[in-house]
Amino acid sequence: MNKLIRFIPLILVLALGVVLYRGLSLNPQEMPSALVGKPIPSFSLPTLNNAERIVSTDDLIGDVVLLNVWATWCPTCKYEHPYLVDIAKKQELKLYGLNYKDERNAAQEWLTHYEDPYEFSIFDEVGTLGLDLGVYGAPETFVIDHHGIIRKRFAGAIDTRVWRTEFEPLIAQIMTERKQGK
Amino acid sequence: MDKLIFLVSKFVLILTIVLATSFVDVHASPVDTYEFKDEVTKIRFQALSKELRCPKCQNQNLADSNSPIAADLRRELYELLQQGKADIEIVDFMVNRYGEFVLYRPKVSELTYVLWFGPAVLVLLGIVVVILIVRRKPAKKEELALTSEQQDKLKQLLKDK
Numbered sequence: 001m002n003k004l005i006r007f008i009p010l011i012l013v014l015a016l017g018v019v020l021y022r023g024l025s026l027n028p029q030e031m032p033s034a035l036v037g038k039p040i041p042s043f044s045l046p047t048l049n050n051a052e053r054i055v056s057t058d059d060l061i062g063d064v065v066l067l068n069v070w071a072t073w074c075p076t077c078k079y080e081h082p083y084l085v086d087i088a089k090k091q092e093l094k095l096y097g098l099n100y101k102d103e104r105n106a107a108q109e110w111l112t113h114y115e116d117p118y119e120f121s122i123f124d125e126v127g128t129l130g131l132d133l134g135v136y137g138a139p140e141t142f143v144i145d146h147h148g149i150i151r152k153r154f155a156g157a158i159d160t161r162v163w164r165t166e167f168e169p170l171i172a173q174i175m176t177e178r179k180q181g182k
Numbered sequence: 183m184d185k186l187i188f189l190v191s192k193f194v195l196i197l198t199i200v201l202a203t204s205f206v207d208v209h210a211s212p213v214d215t216y217e218f219k220d221e222v223t224k225i226r227f228q229a230l231s232k233e234l235r236c237p238k239c240q241n242q243n244l245a246d247s248n249s250p251i252a253a254d255l256r257r258e259l260y261e262l263l264q265q266g267k268a269d270i271e272i273v274d275f276m277v278n279r280y281g282e283f284v285l286y287r288p289k290v291s292e293l294t295y296v297l298w299f300g301p302a303v304l305v306l307l308g309i310v311v312v313i314l315i316v317r318r319k320p321a322k323k324e325e326l327a328l329t330s331e332q333q334d335k336l337k338q339l340l341k342d343k
Contacts, residue, residue, distance in 0.1 A: 028240055031237075031281060031283050032275065033281065034278055034279060034280060034281035034282075035278075035279070050329075068245045101250070127254055131254060131255075131258060131273065131279065132279060133279070134279040134280045134281070136237040136238045136280070137238055
């Protein structure tokens with residue numbers, strides 16, 4: 001018994017080592033969104049391409065939706081863009097954009113230049129909807145189910161790997177829920 | 183003599199410059215120009231912007247951060263204060279959007295038990311260990327003393343030397 005006690009400090013140090021080592025591989029930017037499981041916050045904003053057209057929460061509800069927060073000042077959005085174009089082409093779900101704190105002209109130019117994957121982009125010049133969504137940067141992508149409930153928030157760029165691991169399983173799950181009439 | 187005075191005055195000058203520059207605050211905090219209706223609101227604004235964490239730059243509070251999102255949140259904070267919202271309402275507003283993470287002092291919940299009570303538990307554990315060690319009875323003198331056999335052996339060994 002006494003001999004065992006001698007090893008306690010060693011065991012404690014090893015345990016601490018394991019905990020700290022694990023901590024090294026954690027990503028501190030990866031934070032759970034406070035909005036998962038809640039409905040999309042209500043908003044009423046113009047679209048990017050047509051300042052006269054006002055869209056609201058109702059325009060996003062009904063389908064399985066991907067809401068992508070983007071801006072021309074965001075270099076990662078450029079990286080992500082071709083993958084979004086691919087996703088839009090598959091037509092499995094509705095892809096909407098949230099043009100976040102951007103200039104209208106620059107953003108319109110971007111979409112003509114790089115192809116426009118979005119059904120429409122909400123033009124959020126001051127970032128009010130962004131704030132209500134808890135957005136703190138771009139790109140960010142929200143998965144919204146057919147009831148308008150936010151199911152996931154992903155901060156960072158989407159590419160093939162991220163899409164396969166982070167999004168596909170959840171979207172498949174929502175699709176089956178939808179088929180079952182839930 | 184003149185040369186000495188010259189050297190001394192030069193030294194003093196350099197010292198003054200070094201000291202003066204070292205007192206300049208290199209820590210640049212963002213400056214907003216908000217006008218408050220009264221002193222209390224101003225103090226509440228300052229307190230809240232120190233209590234709330236910037237979601238983007240994780241080790242800075244809203245008051246310290248230069249990032250655009252922190253500026254947005256400061257503006258929002260200001261507007262909420264102008265609307266006459268209570269501190270608790272403002273904190274809830276932020277938590278509803280950015281999660282518990284924005285609080286430097288997170289609420290006590292299952293997730294934060296370790297955070298809140300861990301240190302106290304460790305201190306208690308330490309106290310218990312110290313008490314155990316202190317209370318352990320020291321060995322009696324008779325037990326420590328050598329037996330006659332050991333005494334003989336010791337003498338033998340010393341002789342051999």
